[in-house]
Amino acid sequence: MIHTVLSCLFVIILVSMTACVPSWNHTGGSQLLPPPNEMKAPEAGRAAGPRQVSFTVPAGWHWFIRGEDLIVTRDGVFLQQIFIERIQVDQVDQDVLGTFWLVAWSSGVWPTRTVKSLNRRFTPAMSPMDAAKVLIGSRENDPAVADLKVRELTTQTVAGHQAFRVVFDFRLKDAVLKASPLYRSIYCGCMVDDWFYGISYTATRRYYFEKDAQTFEAFLQSVRLVAK
Amino acid sequence: MGSIVLKSNYLNVQKKTASFPMICLLVMIMVSVAGCASAPPLYKKHPELSQRNRIIKTVGLLPPVISMNEYQASLGVKLVPKDEWSPAAAGEITKAFIGEMAATSSPLVVIGWKEEQDLDEMVELFGPVEFCIQQHAYEKSDRFAPPEPFPEKVRFLEYSLGPAREAMARKGVDAVWIVRGFNNVPTIGAQVKEGVEFMLSIVAAIGMHPTPTTTVIRINLSLALVDKDGTILFYNTIDSNKIGPSGQEYPDQPAGTKAVPGPGRQAGREYGEEDLRNPRVARQYIKALLSDFRTEAVR
Numbered sequence: 001m002i003h004t005v006l007s008c009l010f011v012i013i014l015v016s017m018t019a020c021v022p023s024w025n026h027t028g029g030s031q032l033l034p035p036p037n038e039m040k041a042p043e044a045g046r047a048a049g050p051r052q053v054s055f056t057v058p059a060g061w062h063w064f065i066r067g068e069d070l071i072v073t074r075d076g077v078f079l080q081q082i083f084i085e086r087i088q089v090d091q092v093d094q095d096v097l098g099t100f101w102l103v104a105w106s107s108g109v110w111p112t113r114t115v116k117s118l119n120r121r122f123t124p125a126m127s128p129m130d131a132a133k134v135l136i137g138s139r140e141n142d143p144a145v146a147d148l149k150v151r152e153l154t155t156q157t158v159a160g161h162q163a164f165r166v167v168f169d170f171r172l173k174d175a176v177l178k179a180s181p182l183y184r185s186i187y188c189g190c191m192v193d194d195w196f197y198g199i200s201y202t203a204t205r206r207y208y209f210e211k212d213a214q215t216f217e218a219f220l221q222s223v224r225l226v227a228k
Numbered sequence: 229m230g231s232i233v234l235k236s237n238y239l240n241v242q243k244k245t246a247s248f249p250m251i252c253l254l255v256m257i258m259v260s261v262a263g264c265a266s267a268p269p270l271y272k273k274h275p276e277l278s279q280r281n282r283i284i285k286t287v288g289l290l291p292p293v294i295s296m297n298e299y300q301a302s303l304g305v306k307l308v309p310k311d312e313w314s315p316a317a318a319g320e321i322t323k324a325f326i327g328e329m330a331a332t333s334s335p336l337v338v339i340g341w342k343e344e345q346d347l348d349e350m351v352e353l354f355g356p357v358e359f360c361i362q363q364h365a366y367e368k369s370d371r372f373a374p375p376e377p378f379p380e381k382v383r384f385l386e387y388s389l390g391p392a393r394e395a396m397a398r399k400g401v402d403a404v405w406i407v408r409g410f411n412n413v414p415t416i417g418a419q420v421k422e423g424v425e426f427m428l429s430i431v432a433a434i435g436m437h438p439t440p441t442t443t444v445i446r447i448n449l450s451l452a453l454v455d456k457d458g459t460i461l462f463y464n465t466i467d468s469n470k471i472g473p474s475g476q477e478y479p480d481q482p483a484g485t486k487a488v489p490g491p492g493r494q495a496g497r498e499y500g501e502e503d504l505r506n507p508r509v510a511r512q513y514i515k516a517l518l519s520d521f522r523t524e525a526v527r
Contacts, residue, residue, distance in 0.1 A: 076360025207390030
């Protein structure tokens with residue numbers, strides 16, 4: 001009898017834990033992306049640590065902190081997404097799944113991986129144009145990306161920092177979609193101390209890119225890097 | 229009457245010794261029954277489906293995109309891509325569609341690849357759109373991928389493939405059907421392997437050692453009706469787990485007529501019954517996909 005009661009209790013605890021598992025957030029407004037895992041923080045004596053990122057979620061959009069990155073979408077990550085990633089100069093991998101890898105599953109299935117595909121490293125005080133070359137090199141090197149075409153490369157101020165802004169088209173080489181539509185990305189990036197901050201908007205070239213491009217510009221304006 | 233009394237006594241005895249497990253079992257059964265009773269339909273419709281459908285006079289059919297694989301017997305699941313089979317499967321789907329639409333008053337215009345770039349792009353975009361519908365517009369899913377419901381997507385079907393007014397006008401259609409899916413055609417060896425695994429799982433379950441068995445989905449087909457604005461008015465999906473082995477019901481026979489099992493059948497399935505290149509199979513799936521639309525479009 002006691003065994004049965006304990007089994008039932010165990011099931012109840014499991015169910016309760018499932019309810020606590022993080023998932024897509026549907027609340028808009030101002031939010032804060034916490035600093036990345038301390039494991040990747042700079043060693044003692046080196047430059048300042050990573051910044052938190054504050055941002056405003058557009059109304060009707062959904063967001064999820066994937067590993068240490070932020071992913072925001074309205075219709076689904078394979079149609080449109082705003083993405084924030086922070087990469088330390090020595091970083092060699094990027095946690096894209098987090099603890100509960102089945103949660104917000106599609107965010108982990110999106111296949112591009114900046115850190116994994118780097119063929120050059122970001123360096124502190126790198127100029128925006130040099131940082132852009134590193135980012136473009138990563139996309140060129142990414143096994144999930146095909147038909148990459150850079151359309152525009154400029155600079156702009158993002159969150160008070162001088163950043164590059166690159167616009168590129170690509171297709172996905174990926175088992176999920178079989179035949180990929182054409183995607184377009186706007187990627188803005190800057191170096192702050194030992195950290196690279198990348199903020200991007202990616203959507204299918206047909207329909208979804210134009211539909212939400214203005215929403216991304218408003219989102220970009222809302223981004224702030226906040227010292228811990 | 230006597231037996232009823234005996235049964236009651238028996239239950240009373242059991243109640244004294246195992247009431248708590250019985251309650252747990254009862255709760256589990258009730259939850260399962262509730263789950264079955266409230267199973268939502270697989271199709272999704274735009275809130276204005278019936279109004280918009282009234283002004284659709286002519287509908288086009290864009291080229292079906294069917295991924296074909298051969299499901300071979302191996303220790304795990306081995307799927308070998310067979311792209312050379314895809315045109316035949318797409319052809320049978322097209323014929324099945326024409327056959328189903330022949331019964332209706334609205335004519336069907338078959339549109340090929342590279343006739344209109346806008347329409348080709350629509351087909352291409354339907355891949356990720358369908359992925360997002362599957363992930364975000366359902367609260368429950370029996371697919372491998374766990375659902376990620378977005379509340380507003382669950383309430384209404386509100387996805388678009390982008391407008392294609394000029395392209396549709398040139399083709400003389402007011403809307404188009406898009407069909408997409410996959411077919412894992414089992415070899416005889418794969419069918420035998422699954423049959424043996426199933427039998428072994430029954431034996432194991434009798435011996436109180438239940439073991440999980442895997443059944444590969446043979447066929448999955450989805451379709452969408454898209455208007456000139458690119459709005460998806462209706463979406464439906466079906467797979468072989470829901471429709472069962474094909475050949476059980478012939479499209480040209482009266483509804484409900486069952487095929488007579490013949491020699492060569494294995495576990496109720498005949499080689500070729502799970503293959504969209506078989507006209508009978510293609511017709512059965514298209515018929516099932518369209519039946520919900522016929523009901524919903526006139527509401």
